[in-house]
Every structure is written in C-alpha cells, then in structure tokens.
Amino acid sequence: xxxxxxxxxxxxxxxxxxxxxxxxxxxxxxxxxxxxxxxxxxxxxxxxxxxxxxxxxxxxxxxxxxxxxxxxxxxxxxxxxxxxxxxxxxxxxxxxxxxxxxxxxxxxxxxxxxxxxxxxxxxxxxxxxxxxxxxxxxxxxxxxxxxxxxxxxxxxxxxxxxxxxxxxxxxxxxxxxxxxxxxxxxxxxxxxxxxxxxxxxxxxxxxxxxxxxxxxxxxxxxxxxxxxxxxxxxxxxxxxxxxxxxxxxxxxxxxxxxxxxxxxxxxxxxxxxxxxxxxxxxxxxxxxxxxxxxxxxxxxxxxxxxxxxxxxxxxxxxxxxxxxxxxxxxxxxxxxxxxxxxxxxxxxxxxxxxxxxxxxxxxxxxxxxxxxxxxxxxxxxxxxxxxxxxxxxx
Ligand code: TGC
Ligand code: FAD
Numbered sequence: 436x437x438x439x440x441x442x443x444x445x446x447x448x449x450x451x452x453x454x455x456x457x458x459x460x461x462x463x464x465x466x467x468x469x470x471x472x473x474x475x476x477x478x479x480x481x482x483x484x485x486x487x488x489x490x491x492x493x494x495x496x497x498x499x500x501x502x503x504x505x506x507x508x509x510x511x512x513x514x515x516x517x518x519x520x521x522x523x524x525x526x527x528x529x530x531x532x533x534x535x536x537x538x539x540x541x542x543x544x545x546x547x548x549x550x551x552x553x554x555x556x557x558x559x560x561x562x563x564x565x566x567x568x569x570x571x572x573x574x575x576x577x578x579x580x581x582x583x584x585x586x587x588x589x590x591x592x593x594x595x596x597x598x599x600x601x602x603x604x605x606x607x608x609x610x611x612x613x614x615x616x617x618x619x620x621x622x623x624x625x626x627x628x629x630x631x632x633x634x635x636x637x638x639x640x641x642x643x644x645x646x647x648x649x650x651x652x653x654x655x656x657x658x659x660x661x662x663x664x665x666x667x668x669x670x671x672x673x674x675x676x677x678x679x680x681x682x683x684x685x686x687x688x689x690x691x692x693x694x695x696x697x698x699x700x701x702x703x704x705x706x707x708x709x710x711x712x713x714x715x716x717x718x719x720x721x722x723x724x725x726x727x728x729x730x731x732x733x734x735x736x737x738x739x740x741x742x743x744x745x746x747x748x749x750x751x752x753x754x755x756x757x758x759x760x761x762x763x764x765x766x767x768x769x770x771x772x773x774x775x776x777x778x779x780x781x782x783x784x785x786x787x788x789x790x791x792x793x794x795x796x797x798x799x800x801x802x803x804x805x806x807x808x809x810x811x812x813x814x815x816x817x818x819x820x821x822x823x824x825x826x827x828x829x
Pocket of ligand 2: 540573574575576581584607608649650655803806810811812816829
C-alpha cells in the first residue's frame with residue numbers, strides 16, 4: 436500500500452471512525468442534535484443541575500427538532516429508524532441525562548403505549564400534540580412498595596357505571612410534576628391496564644421528590660391518585676397484562692443503550708482534554724503512563740459500547756432484536772459508562788468533583804440510570820434466565 440493510500444491516523448475522539456458506519460442522513464441527524472446540545476444545553480446545564488431545574492421550553496424545542504416520538508410513525512411523528520433514535524439519545528445524553536428523560540420518557544414511555552395500545556381516537560387526540568412538545572407526558576409504573584417487581588402493584592382501577600375510578604400512589608416518576616398527561620398502570624378485574632390521565636383531573640396530585648443528588652436537572656415525582664374519576668375512553672384498549680408496561684420499557688431501555696455511552700463519551704473527552712493541558716512534575720499529566728492507561732481503557736470502553744449500541748440498533752431495524760438483546764445493551768453499556776465516569780473523575784483530580792466539568796454530574800446521573808428501567812441486577816437475571824432457562828427472580 437502506498438503511503439498516499441494509507442488510512443489517516445485515528446481521531447482520539449472517534450478512534451474507530453464510528454461515523455463511517457452511518458449513512459449521510461444518520462450523520463446529519465447526529466450533527467444536528469450535537470449542535471443543538473452544544474448551543475442550548477452545555478452552556479447552562481451545570482447551573483440547571485445546581486438549581487435542580489430543567490426549563491420546560493426545552494421540550495418544545497426538542498419537539499421542533501422532530502425528536503419527540505421520532506421513532507414512531509404517523510400522527511405527527513417522523514417514523515425515524517431505531518438507529519436514528521439511538522443516535523439522538525446518544526447526543527442528548529452526552530449533554531445531560533435529564534434530556535433523554537424528557538425525550539425518551541415522552542417518546543417511549545408516554546407516546547409509545549398510546550401508539551401501540553391506544554384507540555384511533557386516543558392516538559389522534561394525544562400524539563400530534565405530544566410530538567410537538569405542546570403536551571408533556573409521564574409514565575407511572577413504580578410504587579413505593581413495588582419497584583423491580585411491578586407485578587405486585589397496588590394501584591387499582593374499578594368500574595363505576597361508565598367511568599373508571601383509580602386509587603394508588605406512584606413514585607420516582609420522571610416529569611411527573613410537569614407533565615400534562617400521565618400514563619398510569621393499574622390492576623383491574625381484567626389484569627394490568629394503562630390509563631391516560633390528564634394531570635388536571637380532580638384527585639390527581641404530583642409533588643417533586645426533594646434532596647436528590649442524581650438527575651438533578653430533571654423532575655422526579657410522587658403521584659397520588661385519590662378517587663380519580665375517568666371516562667370509559669381513558670383506558671388503553673389494546674393490552675391488559677404486564678406485557679403493556681414491560682414492552683414500553685424495552686423501548687426506553689433501548690434508548691439507554693445509546694444514551695449511557697453518550698455520557699461516557701463526554702466524560703472520556705473531558706479527561707482527554709484535561710490530560711493534555713494539566714501539568715504536574717513539569718509535564719502534561721497525559722504524558723504519564725498511568726494516565727495513558729486510563730485514557731486507553733476509557734477510549735476502548737466507549738468505542739465498544741458504541742459498536743454494541745449500533746449492532747442492537749441495526750437488529751432492531753431489521754426486526755431481530757428481542758428484549759433480552761436490549762437488556763444485554765442496557766446492562767453492559769450502563770456499567771461501562773459508570774466505570775468510565777469514575778475513571779475520568781480521577782483524571783481530573785479535585786477539579787473532577789465540580790460542576791465546571793461534566794464528569795461528576797454524569798457520574799451522579801448514571802447512578803440513577805443503573806437503577807431505573809430495570810436495575811443492573813434485574814437485567815442480570817433476565818440474561819441469566821435467557822442463558823439457562825431458569826427464572827431466578829423469586
Ligand atoms: P413476566 O411474567 O416475565 O412477563 C409478563 C408479561 O410481559 C412480557 N414481557 C415483556 N414484553 C416486552 N418487553 C419486555 N421486556 C418484557 N418482559 C416481559 C412477558 O412475555 C409476559 O407477557 P404475557 O403476554 O405472557 O403476559 O413478568 P414478571 O412479573 O415475572 O417480571 C419480570 C421482570 C422482573 C423482568 C420485570 O418485572 C421487570 O422488568 N422489572 C423491572 C421493572 C422496571 O424496569 N421498572 C422500570 C420503571 S419505568 C422507569 O424506570 C423509567 S426511568 C425514566 C427516565 O428515563 O427518566
Ligand atoms: P428495589 O426493587 O427495591 O430494589 C432494591 C435493590 O434490590 C436493587 O439493587 C435491586 O436490583 C435489588 N433486587 C430487587 N429484586 C431483586 C431480585 N429478585 N434479585 C436480586 N436483586 C434484587 N419508575 C417509573 O415507573 N416511571 C419513571 O418515570 C421512573 N423514573 C425514575 C427516575 C429516577 C431518577 C429513578 C431513580 C427511578 C425512576 N423510576 C421510575 C423508578 C425505577 O424504575 C425503580 O427505582 C427501579 O425499577 C428499582 O426499583 P426500586 O428503586 O424500588 O428498588
């Protein structure tokens with residue numbers, strides 16, 4: 436091979452040339468979201484995290500970019516591919532984990548059940564306004580005594596003439612206090628059913644969970660449903676078992692497969708930049724072997740995680756991805772991202788614990804990501820069952 440034809444040296448921030456695996460539309464989408472995050476999010480995210488807020492108008496802007504419900508089709512949704520949706524999650528979470536909570540909770544947990552299990556009237560009523568960001572949704576599955584085991588939920592809905600009456604408490608609900616509509620899962624005489632609950636319905640209240648040290652730039656709430664009366668048409672007609680909420684989780688977990696690597700990438704890049712400018716003992720710390728080892732480990736983890744996300748995405752687009760594949764991606768990419776964040780934190784020394792750098796913010800957020808959408812242990816057991824055929828949850 437002549438030297439003219441030799442491949443260019445690897446880019447430290449895209450070592451395997453990941454973007455070459457993408458087609459031009461995918462690259463354009465990735466660049467667009469990355470630019471938006473750079474302009475709108477990165478300059479303020481430290482302050483938002485500090486103050487424990489995420490401005491409501493970001494949802495409208497995400498809607499304007501076509502990112503809310505982008506992998507759904509019809510009813511104002513663009514019908515993007517799974518890989519495109521994943522790339523958007525990657526870039527959003529490289530900015531902040533609260534953003535996918537806006538995007539993915541809206542798309543995969545609030546819009547997806549309406550698209551998948553809703554009536555034609557429900558889809559027409561809610562989806563276009565949710566795709567634009569005018570209406571914000573949340574997803575109420577977890578309860579104070581029912582986290583990893585949603586089958587033990589107590590929230591119950593009973594019929595009263597033509598109406599439904601719902602009572603119960605949901606907790607740790609992303610977007611709960613700012614949502615206009617909640618998808619509430621409740622047990623009924625026919626099994627577990629989903630209800631579309633406008634949050635201004637009498638008897639529905641939401642309050643934010645205080646003193647959070649993780650996902651601070653995101654609302655996480657407790658919802659109380661006290662004799663909430665809903666019309667017959669509030670129930671999602673298409674599902675009456677735990678398969679309903681669990682299938683939504685598969686969609687949202689898929690977004691995490693990508694998003695967690697976005698957070699890891701941001702941490703790795705911060706550490707790489709820091710290592711070339713911070714000097715100790717008369718040299719940039721990146722010149723020390725022990726720091727180079729950390730940089731290499733992080734770079735390898737990020738690239739491996741990207742390849743796994745991309746592979747699962749292509750499988751999903753071909754209809755080949757099963758929930759277990761998504762569990763594999765969620766399980767491995769989140770724990771890898773946490774390792775990367777912790778390693779990057781150490782490279783930044785004391786500066787690593789401040790909000791002047793993104794690392795500790797991502798690290799704290801990833802402590803939520805490893806718990807929500809199925810904990811590390813639950814995904815281990817899902818994978819263990821898939822390998823052995825034995826169910827080890829109880
Ligand atoms: P099991 O008997 O296994 O299943 C019941 C029915 O559901 C089906 N199913 C699935 N379908 C689609 N996708 C999946 N991932 C599915 N998993 C199960 C299953 O085939 C069956 O269908 P059918 O038709 O036979 O009725 O259910 P189980 O009660 O034994 O539970 C199994 C287990 C432990 C894996 C499940 O409960 C589980 O995944 N637990 C974890 C709970 C969890 O992930 N909660 C997340 C709450 S939402 C959230 O965290 C949002 S974070 C928001 C943010 O991003 O900000
Ligand atoms: P538990 O289920 O009580 O688990 C405690 C520990 O025991 C964990 O380590 C767990 O892995 C382990 N454990 C449990 N069962 C087993 C077992 N069989 N074998 C081995 N170990 C086990 N929920 C929603 O419905 N909607 C949302 O929008 C939402 N957003 C969230 C946002 C944030 C920031 C957080 C932190 C959580 C959110 N959740 C949401 C809740 C989340 O899904 C739950 O926290 C998660 O499912 C775990 O439930 P738990 O916290 O009750 O822990």
